[in-house]
Amino acid sequence: xxxxxxxxxxxxxxxxxxxxxxxxxxxxxxxxxxxxxxxxxxxxxxxxxxxxxxxxxxxxxxxxxxxxxxxxxxxxxxxxxxxxxxxxxxxxxxxxxxxxxxxxxxxxxxxxxxxxxxxxxxxxxxxxxxxxxxxx
Numbered sequence: 001x002x003x004x005x006x007x008x009x010x011x012x013x014x015x016x017x018x019x020x021x022x023x024x025x026x027x028x029x030x031x032x033x034x035x036x037x038x039x040x041x042x043x044x045x046x047x048x049x050x051x052x053x054x055x056x057x058x059x060x061x062x063x064x065x066x067x068x069x070x071x072x073x074x075x076x077x078x079x080x081x082x083x084x085x086x087x088x089x090x091x092x093x094x095x096x097x098x099x100x101x102x103x104x105x106x107x108x109x110x111x112x113x114x115x116x117x118x119x120x121x122x123x124x125x126x127x128x129x130x131x132x133x134x135x136x
Contacts, residue, residue: 006093010044017125020072020132024058025065027098027132029125032113034099035106037077037128041066041096048094051086062096065134070098072132076124083107 009016010026017029019039030038043062048054054062070082079100085107086096099107116124 004091004093006040006042006091006095007046010042010046017121019125019128020065020069020134022065022134025062027065027069029121029128030097031121033116034109034111034113035077035079035101036114036116036124037073037079037098037100039069039073039098039128041069041098043094046093049092050088051094051096054094066096066098068134069132073098073100073128075131076127085109 003011003013005014008014009028017031018026019029020027024044025041026044027039027041030040041062043054043058045054045058051059051062066084070084074082077100080102083099083101083106084096085099087109088095101107105111
């Protein structure tokens, strides 16, 4: 089976700017963000392409994890709110986008993405990671 990029990140075959992790979930910064702090939250369970294909308990668990991550992001990134988006067309693995937003158009996925340096991503991921309260 061909591994998608999220499976490779889960298995540490490629690096990511991880900000939170549990046995079942992983959150990391999107390397092509719409806004600074744009984060992806994924289940570690493989072969789940759609968020609603998760069992009820898996869905509730990832949403609880996502809430904790969003609260942590909001502590570091000034914004009016954290937007939550579930699209999943680009990668066949269930995932949630968390985007710091000041206006509705900040969630427009057709917009040009922000280009950030590796150094900036490292600093940002460390700051956000420290602000997230996750039980392992």
